[in-house]
């Protein structure tokens with residue numbers, strides 16, 4: 001399993017993680033088998049937004065004696081009520097549900113205490129006014145929460161959340177259709193139905209791409225939810241592109257985004273988990289998602305997607321990284337030191353480019369790579 005890191009911490013994240021939302025109908029026996037297989041194969045990130053007591057109990061048993069094998073995202077702001085999940089901003093409910101999670105999961109700490117599902121300005125203010133953020137900070141002070149995180153679907157609000165002190169991680173919904181969602185008010189339920197999505201007029205939303213770059217520059221880790229768009233991207237009939245993507249194309253798309261450390265997938269069986277982990281056995285061609293993004297001009301043309309299809313380069317330049325650091329360097333008025341340091345640490349630099357143009361023939365998105373290399377030399381001096 002590929003391991004990924006981030007600047008604000010030392011944890012190593014397996015690039016394929018575990019979302020708990022589909023464990024609700026899975027037996028204890030199957031859950032334990034799934035965790036056995038996941039841990040044996042390098043899956044070490046688990047999201048536990050689901051407050052269902054049965055799932056918490058099952059996961060607690062499955063992780064008994066090996067709690068340290070999973071980085072757990074535990075949420076502040078979900079509660080199990082009337083036999084279903086509910087989002088809450090009530091402090092008593094938040095405290096009760098968080099304590100219940102620790103008890104049922106047989107642990108006395110959570111790796112990432114996640115302020116749950118913040119998508120609007122009003123809710124952002126509520127997080128601060130209702131003292132939910134203060135409560136999260138207090139838990140961190142006590143060592144019950146190791147680091148702070150949050151989940152969101154809106155790039156503007158997520159940027160505000162990510163700017164708060166102590167924020168280290170964000171779980172964000174990432175897939176090609178959501179990245180083309182340009183509605184000013186993000187409503188995840190409408191997004192899941194692809195309401196208002198018109199393939200003829202759809203364009204990449206720069207605010208979302210800017211948010212990923214913001215996280216990369218600040219060192220915040222991104223974990224991915226809804227990589228399959230709630231499953232809608234996986235069939236011709238439900239995909240807003242009119243053409244199904246494979247799970248591997250969706251995973252690759254998410255993992256190519258800046259700052260992403262892990263894509264968290266929901267599994268309802270051991271077989272589904274095994275299928276997802278085949279990601280590292282299949283060919284690069286089977287993960288290539290360019291056929292979807294080039295159906296028409298979605299505003300992607302000329303923009304690097306960091307997919308790596310332009311390799312190999314005769315001078316061994318890792319073109320996607322050069323482009324990524326160049327994009328990050330060009331966001332503000334000056335080049336952040338951390339971006340410059342990362343660029344300088346690359347084994348090969350843009351100055352080694354011999355302008356052969358081979359990479360441009362391989363790039364499905366029409367990126368003028370030779371021009372980018374020239375710009376990188378201008379910006380970084382090498």
Ligand code: SF4
Pocket residue numbers: 303304305306307308309310311319320323362363364365366367369
């Ligand atoms: S230059 Fe093209 S092929 Fe290379 S990483 Fe960027 S988008 Fe992908």
Ligand code: SF4
Pocket residue numbers: 312313314315316317319352353354355356357358359360369370373
């Ligand atoms: S043009 Fe430059 S970056 Fe592209 S393959 Fe040739 S040497 Fe490598």
